[in-house]
Structures are given as C-alpha cells and as structure tokens.
Amino acid sequence: MSSSISPLATPFPALPAIAGVVPHVARAQYKTWDRCDLTFVTLAEGTSVAGVVTQSKCPSPEVEWCRKALTLGTARALVVNAGNSNAFTGHRGRAAVEAIAARTAQHLGCQPSDVFVASTGVIGVPLPIDKAEAGLDAAFTATPCDWRAAAETIGTTDTYPKGAMTTAIVDGRTVTLVGIIKGSGMIAPDMATMLGFIFTDAAVTPGFLQAALNAANRNTFSCITVDGDTSTSDTVLAFATGAAGNAPLDSADSDGADAFAAALADLCAQLALLVVRDGEGATKLIEIAVTGAESDASAHRIAMSIANSPLVKTAIAGEDANWGRVVMAVGKAGEPAERDKLSIRFGETQVAREGLAVEGYDEAPVAAHLKGQEIEVGVDLGLGDGAATVWTCDLTHGYISINADYRS
Amino acid sequence: MSSSISPLATPFPALPAIAGVVPHVARAQYKTWDRCDLTFVTLAEGTSVAGVVTQSKCPSPEVEWCRKALTLGTARALVVNAGNSNAFTGHRGRAAVEAIAARTAQHLGCQPSDVFVASTGVIGVPLPIDKAEAGLDAAFTATPCDWRAAAETIGTTDTYPKGAMTTAIVDGRTVTLVGIIKGSGMIAPDMATMLGFIFTDAAVTPGFLQAALNAANRNTFSCITVDGDTSTSDTVLAFATGAAGNAPLDSADSDGADAFAAALADLCAQLALLVVRDGEGATKLIEIAVTGAESDASAHRIAMSIANSPLVKTAIAGEDANWGRVVMAVGKAGEPAERDKLSIRFGETQVAREGLAVEGYDEAPVAAHLKGQEIEVGVDLGLGDGAATVWTCDLTHGYISINADYRS
Numbered sequence: 001m002s003s004s005i006s007p008l009a010t011p012f013p014a015l016p017a018i019a020g021v022v023p024h025v026a027r028a029q030y031k032t033w034d035r036c037d038l039t040f041v042t043l044a045e046g047t048s049v050a051g052v053v054t055q056s057k058c059p060s061p062e063v064e065w066c067r068k069a070l071t072l073g074t075a076r077a078l079v080v081n082a083g084n085s086n087a088f089t090g091h092r093g094r095a096a097v098e099a100i101a102a103r104t105a106q107h108l109g110c111q112p113s114d115v116f117v118a119s120t121g122v123i124g125v126p127l128p129i130d131k132a133e134a135g136l137d138a139a140f141t142a143t144p145c146d147w148r149a150a151a152e153t154i155g156t157t158d159t160y161p162k163g164a165m166t167t168a169i170v171d172g173r174t175v176t177l178v179g180i181i182k183g184s185g186m187i188a189p190d191m192a193t194m195l196g197f198i199f200t201d202a203a204v205t206p207g208f209l210q211a212a213l214n215a216a217n218r219n220t221f222s223c224i225t226v227d228g229d230t231s232t233s234d235t236v237l238a239f240a241t242g243a244a245g246n247a248p249l250d251s252a253d254s255d256g257a258d259a260f261a262a263a264l265a266d267l268c269a270q271l272a273l274l275v276v277r278d279g280e281g282a283t284k285l286i287e288i289a290v291t292g293a294e295s296d297a298s299a300h301r302i303a304m305s306i307a308n309s310p311l312v313k314t315a316i317a318g319e320d321a322n323w324g325r326v327v328m329a330v331g332k333a334g335e336p337a338e339r340d341k342l343s344i345r346f347g348e349t350q351v352a353r354e355g356l357a358v359e360g361y362d363e364a365p366v367a368a369h370l371k372g373q374e375i376e377v378g379v380d381l382g383l384g385d386g387a388a389t390v391w392t393c394d395l396t397h398g399y400i401s402i403n404a405d406y407r408s
Numbered sequence: 409m410s411s412s413i414s415p416l417a418t419p420f421p422a423l424p425a426i427a428g429v430v431p432h433v434a435r436a437q438y439k440t441w442d443r444c445d446l447t448f449v450t451l452a453e454g455t456s457v458a459g460v461v462t463q464s465k466c467p468s469p470e471v472e473w474c475r476k477a478l479t480l481g482t483a484r485a486l487v488v489n490a491g492n493s494n495a496f497t498g499h500r501g502r503a504a505v506e507a508i509a510a511r512t513a514q515h516l517g518c519q520p521s522d523v524f525v526a527s528t529g530v531i532g533v534p535l536p537i538d539k540a541e542a543g544l545d546a547a548f549t550a551t552p553c554d555w556r557a558a559a560e561t562i563g564t565t566d567t568y569p570k571g572a573m574t575t576a577i578v579d580g581r582t583v584t585l586v587g588i589i590k591g592s593g594m595i596a597p598d599m600a601t602m603l604g605f606i607f608t609d610a611a612v613t614p615g616f617l618q619a620a621l622n623a624a625n626r627n628t629f630s631c632i633t634v635d636g637d638t639s640t641s642d643t644v645l646a647f648a649t650g651a652a653g654n655a656p657l658d659s660a661d662s663d664g665a666d667a668f669a670a671a672l673a674d675l676c677a678q679l680a681l682l683v684v685r686d687g688e689g690a691t692k693l694i695e696i697a698v699t700g701a702e703s704d705a706s707a708h709r710i711a712m713s714i715a716n717s718p719l720v721k722t723a724i725a726g727e728d729a730n731w732g733r734v735v736m737a738v739g740k741a742g743e744p745a746e747r748d749k750l751s752i753r754f755g756e757t758q759v760a761r762e763g764l765a766v767e768g769y770d771e772a773p774v775a776a777h778l779k780g781q782e783i784e785v786g787v788d789l790g791l792g793d794g795a796a797t798v799w800t801c802d803l804t805h806g807y808i809s810i811n812a813d814y815r816s
Contacts, residue, residue, distance in 0.1 A: 058739030123732025324531025331466030
C-alpha cells in the first residue's frame with residue numbers, strides 16, 4: 001500500500017465471512033518489503049467458478065491458466081501473488097503457474113485445474129517458484145484472516161484496501177456476496193493490473209454464474225478507465241460455494257436468478273468504482289453518461305473516448321467547464337455524431353444544446369459542481385436510443401509523479 | 409506564442425519567397441492581445457490546391473468550407489484566424505466563414521470558393537464577423553510579410569514558430585516548396601488544432617497535388633500524436649502557383665513527378681516533427697518503429713497504441729526503460745500479436761526478445777539513450793512484413809500544468 005491515501009478513498013466496510021470460503025495470507029517476499037504478499041483462499045468442494053479476463057493479446061500465463069481452468073467450472077482454491085505479475089516471462093512464467101497449482105492441489109488433495117492463480121506487479125521477471133512454494137506452505141498452515149487482510153495483501157500501488165458486499169433473497173434464503181479488488185491504473189511504478197475476487201454462499205451452476213458475471217461486467221468493470229492502458233493481467237473471478245443451501249440457480253429462469261444477478265451487478269459496480277476512486281493521482285471521480293446514440297455500443301465507445309481524453313481529464317482536474325474538449329472527444333470517437341444535434345451538461349446544467357453554447361447559461365452551479373469530488377458529464381447525441389455510462393478520474397500532477405518521477 | 413520555449417525547439421530556417429504567393433498579417437484582435445492574429449495569403453491566378461482535413465465527426469465550419477472548396481481545385485487566397493477556432497458555433501460560425509470568403513473575393517475579384525479559410529483557438533465562440541472583416545481590410549493594404557511573421561501569426565499556444573523548405577528538380581527546373589505549421593497538442597488552455605500550409609512554385613494539377621499530398625500525409629501528419637486528442641479543425645493545405653514554369657505535373661507518370669512527390673513528403677515530415685517537438689510539456693521526441701506486423705495498417709495501429717499510452721509516455725519522461733509498458737500497449741491494441749514472438753529495443757539495444765527479457769543485456773547504453781532528447785523504441789512482432797513508424801513526445805508535469813492548472 002502506498003502511504004499517501006487517495007482523497008477519494010472510502011473506509012473498508014464490515015464484511016461477513018462466507019461459508020465455505022477461508023482466506024489466508026503469507027509472506028512470500030516477492031519483493032524486499034515488510035508485508036504479506038501471497039493470498040491463499042480455500043473453497044469448499046463443489047464450488048462453482050466464473051471469470052472474465054483481460055482481452056490483451058499479450059496476457060500473463062496466469063490469465064491463460066484461468067481461461068483454461070474456467071472451462072471446467074469448479075474451484076477449490078485461489079492463489080494471488082502481489083509484487084510480481086509474472087507477465088511476459090515465457091516458459092519460465094508458465095512453469096511458475098503450474099508449480100503453484102500443483103503445490104496447492106497437493107495440499108488440498110484436488111486437481112491442479114481446481115486452483116485459480118492471479119499475479120500482479122512487475123512485468124518481465126519470472127515469478128520465483130521457491131518463494132511461491134514456501135509462501136503457499138506458510139499460508140496453508142496460517143490462521144485464517146479477515147477480508148481486510150486479504151484485500152490489503154492483493155494490493156500493490158493501491159492507496160487503500162477495497163472490498164464490498166451485498167445480499168439477495170434466493171429460494172427464500174438470504175445469500176451473501178462479498179468482493180475484494182485491487183487496482184489503481186494499469187499500474188504504477190512497476191506494478192500492474194486490476195484483480196477482483198467475488199465470493200458467495202449461493203448455490204449457482206458455473207454456467208449461470210458465468211452468464212451473470214458477463215452481464216455485470218459489461219456495465220461495470222468494462223465501463224471504468226483510469227488511463228486507457230489495459231493490463232496484461234486483469235482478472236475477475238466469482239466463486240459460489242453453495243453453502244447457503246438454496247436450490248441451485250442454473251439459468252435466468254430459476255427462482256431468484258434475477259435477484260442474484262442484480263446483487264452481483266451491484267457488487268461489481270461497487271468494486272469497479274472503488275478502483276476508479278484509487279486511480280493514480282485521482283482527485284475527482286467522473287461519471288460520463290452518453291444518451292441519444294445510434295446504439296448502446298456506439299454510446300459506450302463515445303463515452304470511453306471522452307473518459308480517456310487527456311484534455312477532458314485535465315480540464316476537470318482544473319475545475320474548468322471546458323465543454324469544447326468534450327465536443328472534440330465526441331468528434332474523434334469515429335462513431336455517428338452530428339455536431340448540430342449535440343447537447344452537453346455538467347452536473348444538472350445544460351451548457352451546450354443542438355450544436356451551440358447555451359447563451360447566458362448560469363455558470364455558478366457549474367463552477368460549484370466542478371469544485372466537488374464527484375463530477376457528472378452528460379452528452380446527448382440526439383440521434384437514437386443508445387445509452388452508456390462510464391466512470392473515470394481526472395488526470396493530475398499526481399499521475400505524472402507516480403509514473404514518471406522515478407527510475408525502475 | 410507562449411513565453412516558455414520547448415526544449416526541443418529548432419530555429420526558424422531561412423525560407424525563400426515563392427513566386428505567386430504573397431503573405432500578409434494583421435491585427436483582428438480576436439482576443440485582447442498585442443500581436444497579429446490574422447494571416448492573409450494571396451495566390452496567383454491559376455494556383456492549384458489540395459488538402460487534407462480532420463476526420464472529426466464534429467468539424468469546424470472552416471473544415472467543411474475547405475472540404476467543399478477543394479473539390480474545385482483552384483485557389484486565390486488563404487485566410488487564417490488565430491485565437492478563435494469558430495468550431496461548434498452553429499449557423500453563426502458558418503456565416504462567419506461565408507463573410508470572410510465573400511469579403512476576400514470582393515478584394516481580389518475572385519470567386520468565394522477560391523478562398524480557403526482556417527481558424528484555431530477557443531471552441532464554441534462564433535468568430536466575430538466585424539473583427540474578421542476589419543482585419544482582412546487591414547491585411548489587404550498591409551506590406552507583405554516574411555514567412556516567419558506568417559508562422560508566428562498562425563500560432564496560438566505554440567512555443568516557437570515553425571517552417572521548413574525543400575526543393576526538387578522538375579522538368580529541368582528547380583521548384584521550391586515552403587511550409588509553415590502550428591500546433592502543440594489538440595491544444596492548450598482554450599486553443600486547438602494543427603494547421604499546416606504548403607506553398608510551391610511548381611506547376612501541378614489539383615488532382616496530382618492531392619494524390620501527392622495524400623501519400624505524404626499518410627506517413628507524416630497521420631503518424632504524429634501529442635495526446636491522442638484529434639482536433640475539430642486540423643487542416644493541411646498545399647498550394648501550387650505554377651510560377652516555376654515547368655510542364656505541369658498531372659500524374660505520377662509525369663517527368664519529375666517522383667521528385668516532386670518525394671520533396672513534398674520530405675517537407676511534410678519536417679513540418680510534422682516540428683509539431684511534435686512543440687508538444688505540450690514535451691521534453692523528449694519519441695520515434696516508435698513497429699516491424700513484423702501482419703500488415704502496415706496493423707503496424708500503424710500498434711505503433712499509435714504505444715505512442716498514446718500515458719504509461720509509456722510517462723516512463724520515457726522518467727528516463728525509465730520500462731519495456732513492460734510497451735508490451736502492455738502492444739497487447740491492448742487489439743491487433744494480431746503473439747507474446748512469445750515479440751521483441752523490443754530502446755535505441756540500438758535489444759531489451760526483450762521472443763517474449764522474454766534479454767538476460768543480462770547491457771543497461772548502460774539504454775540509460776544513456778533515454779537521457780537524450782531523441783528516443784527510439786523498436787518493436788518487432790515476428791509475424792509478417794507490416795511496418796510503420798510514428799512520432800510522439802513524452803508526458804510530463806508540463807502537460808498537466810498547461811492543461812489543468814488554470815480556469816478558462
């Protein structure tokens with residue numbers, strides 16, 4: 001964890017234990033630091049798993065491992081390494097993941113394919129197998145820890161630990177969902193990645209868990225950006241132990257499936273915003289809502305063009321209602337747009353309408369809105385019904401300091 | 409012009425007059441500043457014109473005007489306004505462009521469609537027609553100026569004036585090409601745009617001039633990026649007066665066409681790099697050469713993904729050989745790439761090869777290279793023959809200061 005906490009940080013909430021899920025942490029000493037850096041979570045037999053991973057064409061071997069293991073749908077353990085992403089390490093990186101899965105399977109008496117592995121940190125240095133194995137051995141015999149300790153241990157350049165929870169009523173029973181997540185940019189100095197892990201006691205088949213996670217991901221993790229730099233290692237995994245004893249949810253038609261899917265989406269949204277709130281150098285959380293596009297996909301691309309524009313992000317850092325830069329970012333997105341139908345608002349105040357500045361709009365509420373920590377930018381294209389909302393943070397001297405003012 | 413000159417600036421060169429081209433400057437006072445801000449260039453009868461303009465879906469009315477006038481292929485005048493881009497100003501912006509063209513046509517006794525107009529500066533404020541007309545009247549009677557004065561007058565947040573020249577032998581005669589350009593980001597405080605203007609005494613038909621400009625643009629202006637933020641107003645226009653008296657170049661098969669096209673491409677490359685050297689906050693000029701891609705287009709997209717990555721740009725600002733960030737940017741480009749075939753070099757030193765760090769590579773020449781002002785990053789994908797080279801600058805505190813540390 002960094003010593004300077006994001007001004008947008010929120011306190012770590014009280015999170016309940018999830019039956020069938022036991023987290024542990026240990027010191028593998030992947031770097032020379034005085035902290036835990038290996039997280040080991042055991043999962044009850046019969047746990048379902050679903051996941052979404054980076055679309056990078058240069059993924060880490062952990063991502064490739066998870067992608068393959070996810071096809072089987074069951075999980076007995078999760079291992080997370082912090083301080084070394086093991087990405088771009090060739091055959092030695094693959095060997096490290098295989099060794100971790102094998103050692104864990106040996107401890108638990110399960111198949112290696114039941115072990116999910118994620119790593120975050122420096123790129124290009126093979127994860128040291130001896131440290132990983134020693135860390136795993138220590139974690140296996142360690143006293144279980146709470147969610148806060150696990151959230152701290154998966155962090156790298158995060159400035160605060162991130163977790164969230166929610167519940168749903170399924171089949172007459174209350175099921176609980178807990179998630180922890182880390183991420184602060186693609187990275188920072190030599191770290192990388194957003195890793196998110198969700199645990200629930202609900203009984204859910206792997207197929208429906210995956211469908212619900214895909215749907216939630218589309219409107220949450222896929223809608224956040226700190227710097228537009230997609231990591232080699234991004235991974236979100238959801239584990240369902242079934243300990244709540246509900247009749248298993250196996251499709252969207254199951255009783256309670258809607259409630260579960262909504263709860264999962266809510267949890268993913270909470271976790272995604274926690275990452276943006278810890279965006280490198282962030283001082284403002286920015287919501288960009290695009291409406292009136294030709295399709296939802298088009299709206300999403302336009303919203304991301306705005307959210308990734310360094311000129312929009314620096315203007316908001318400077319508390320400047322520079323809607324000309326928003327016009328620019330709409331124009332460069334390459335999506336259908338008609339300048340003379342475009343409307344823009346900051347907060348509740350319309351500043352441009354149908355291709356023109358709103359003459360004599362009241363600047364006071366706009367200035368007041370921009371002074372706050374949570375900024376809303378609304379863009380209506382006036383073309384159709386397509387809509388999308390994405391979240392980002394401002395671009396400040398803090399981002400430059402974190403990423404340029406050092407030598408690796 | 410800004411008072412703090414880019415550390416990458418180069419001196420304004422001695423540029424010859426071009427027969428048939430007469431530049432003038434005047435004070436239209438688009439802003440309250442003590443400088444010329446209107447440039448008026450008269451062109452001999454029979455001047456051919458070609459141009460490339462922004463692909464933004466929200467272009468300025470100037471861009472729309474030029475796009476239409478270019479279909480006719482002839483030009484008698486160029487008017488450039490600095491301090492107000494006239495973009496996103498609805499019907500009032502269109503009226504301003506029409507008024508400028510009409511007033512100029514009246515002065516010169518030509519068609520309004522022979523008048524090319526470009527504007528750069530704040531977005532969203534209609535260009536004041538009275539000031540434009542008074543400025544034009546003043547420019548029309550003013551003493552002609554030199555290229556340096558014109559280059560200074562088209563500038564906004566540029567930190568130094570930018571011009572270049574070259575020559576070619578066509579049909580036994582020496583033809584001369586001169587260009588001036590402005591640009592420093594999409595912008596700065598509330599300014600925008602790259603505007604480039606090329607003048608030659610060669611006789612060239614509009615069709616071949618356009619073909620040669622398109623070809624040059626593909627490898628020069630389309631290969632530079634400061635911040636990835638495409639302006640609403642980007643425009644490059646090339647004017648050929650024919651005063652050199654060569655047999656007109658009307659196709660790639662004309663005698664001397666190759667020499668002319670090569671000279672034009674050389675001039676465009678010089679001008680494009682002058683813009684990158686004045687990138688907002690830039691301290692290093694970065695060349696990114698991608699080879700071994702599946703196609704040239706794929707190589708270009710990968711090179712631009714690297715050039716626009718804030719993490720790559722901040723790493724180079726920090727003189728950090730962080731090739732992991734280059735891997736990340738290749739991976740996120742969405743183009744064909746195979747991690748285990750990827751090789752990366754900084755300067756002449758190979759740091760990663762076939763998906764792995766080069767073990768024990770000599771860090772001294774890499775560190776020395778990164779301390780310089782001109783940085784080369786080479787990426788070979790090992791897949792095919794596709795290649796592309798693009799240029800960008802680093803991302804520094806200077807960029808944030810220029811774009812965030814103020815209120816418009």
